[in-house]
């Protein structure tokens with residue numbers, strides 16, 4: 188199904204990811220340069236970026252730079268899709284997934300106009316289901332700040348289990364200069 192090969196030099200797994208996921212209400216597709224304005228709308232929103240490990244974007248050119256880097260990132264196993272609500276093609280959020288050492292990490296963010304309607308869970312379920320069913324992937328994981336309760340909910344509703352608290356794990360520059368605790372959530376294949 189997915190043409191896969193081991194890069195012996197880096198011991199990295201390279202796999203082909205779907206260009207598109209279709210769920211009940213969403214289409215997840217690869218981002219385009221033309222999406223910059225729509226992505227900037229949420230990437231510049233302090234409320235959306237609050238728990239991220241970067242500051243809100245202040246200029247659309249930063250989003251364009253991010254978008255320009257996507258094709259090369261995709262080739263190296265770091266995938267991003269924008270979420271669009273059918274039949275509209277305008278992005279309302281982004282979900283990313285990166286593969287390393289037989290594990291896939293993922294993260295997501297959504298324009299706050301669309302919060303609370305189950306869209307993040309719907310997107311996360313699609314990506315988690317794809318990743319965990321790849322024979323080469325044994326673990327799908329995500330971390331979130333221990334106070335990010337909406338994200339905790341999304342991860343639990345997507346079938347991940349909390350494995351513990353990572354103490355002083357990551358600086359969230361919008362909150363503090365001191366590293367903050369995070370939860371590690373994962374779904375594993377062949378769990379006994």
Ligand SMILES: CC(C)(COP(=O)(O)OP(=O)(O)OC[C@H]1O[C@@H](n2cnc3c(N)ncnc32)[C@H](O)[C@@H]1OP(=O)(O)O)[C@@H](O)C(=O)NCCC(=O)NCCS
Nearest residue numbers: 235295296297302303304305306307308331336337338340
């Ligand atoms: C996290 C985020 C993607 C969730 O998106 P969403 O589409 O609203 O998520 P869903 O609707 O699928 O699920 C959210 C759940 O959290 C719940 N929730 C939302 N805010 C909450 C809060 N402050 N406390 C407790 N639960 C909360 C909702 O009620 C919902 O649960 P329910 O389905 O049982 O009612 C969105 O809030 C976001 O973009 N946040 C900023 C970026 C971010 O933090 N990303 C995650 C980084 S790890």
